[in-house]
Amino acid sequence: MENDLNDKQIQILKIAETLFAEKGFDGTSIRDISKEAKINVAMVSYYFGSKEKLLEALVLFKTSGLKEQLVNLIEENLEPIEKINKLIELYINRLNCNRGIYRILHFELASKKKVLELESFTDIKKSNLKSLELIIQEGQAKGVFRKDVIIPLLTPTILGTYFHFQMNKPFFEEILDLKTEEAYNNYIKTDLTKHIQQTIKALLIYEN
Template sequence: MSKIELNDKKIQILEVAEKLFSEKGFEGTSIRDISKEAKINIAMVSYYFGSKDRLLESLIIYKTSDLKLQLENLLQENLEPLDKVNKLIEIYLNRISCNKGIFRVLHFELNSKKREKSLNAFTELKKGNLKSVESIIQQGQSKGVFRKDIIIPLITPTIIGTFFHFHMNKPFFEELLHLKTEEMYDEYIKTYLTKHIQQTIKALLVYEN
């Protein structure tokens, strides 16, 4: 299932499912919980999605397929290689920051063997996204700007891993960095954390002077 046809009711169910999966975990949430919270008949939820696993699969595609489109568009932009990588990092962090719920669900569910089938769609999306990242870095390599010995599949985990460590330790960093409101926290991610990750990736990609 690469694309899902969505109507308002389906979107409402997916938004509620994301909230509940994020709060209670996938196993701790039932179709009944979702239908009750969404105020939609349980039979309708089953009709639209069939099973909870299929609902998770639809949710993953709904929340992550626009990232694929943004990366493919970035690939076509007429930018210098490093500017393109910096924009790539901004796109990734913005998508994760706006979709913390689904990424928290994925973080826990990816380790579950039982979820493997539902997560096939996500694996395929990640492979496509990696191809876009590879192309952007290869553009820089062909121009002699980026090193030839980069381990490209480790670039994305470096970006996302730094973000997640920061986010998973939110209370610690809020206190340490005096981020007293949610707005200050989000602003810090957009500015300082993004810049730090861009500098880290630049150090990995660019030849030392």
């Protein structure tokens, strides 16, 4: 989607992401966004139509890239468990680099509003799930992965672990002695990612 946007549109989306994350969707107005972007309100409306359409564009802008990465991963010459490990790395990296939009998604979905009932976003999630299914099915065909895996529950297992870690950041910073933001982020990229990989592997691989 990024290739379809010009520099001004991308600037508006990035500003909207910051404001939505700080003030919530309802607490942010088009006027707030236009003021921060130093453009007039009509320009935001011209590019995106409404605040709801702006949020939809932001969600797609931040999440569509993973779809392409997963499609490419399927074609790589790797063993199924290596593909799963790489898939988890892609998910965690994408989440960690886009904390703002996922904070917005979590808040808006938790509020049970209809703002985020986006067909296009649902299509992306279905496509990502399909990529995961293809990797699992490859491993099952090779006799490596269990046949009784509930594939749709693997994604929430990955994401749920990550989001729990993020939502309890001060707690984990203290007990894991992560004194800087760099240390915290490095822990996510290494230890937390490895823990999630081990968890998913335990769900997929036959017990000896």
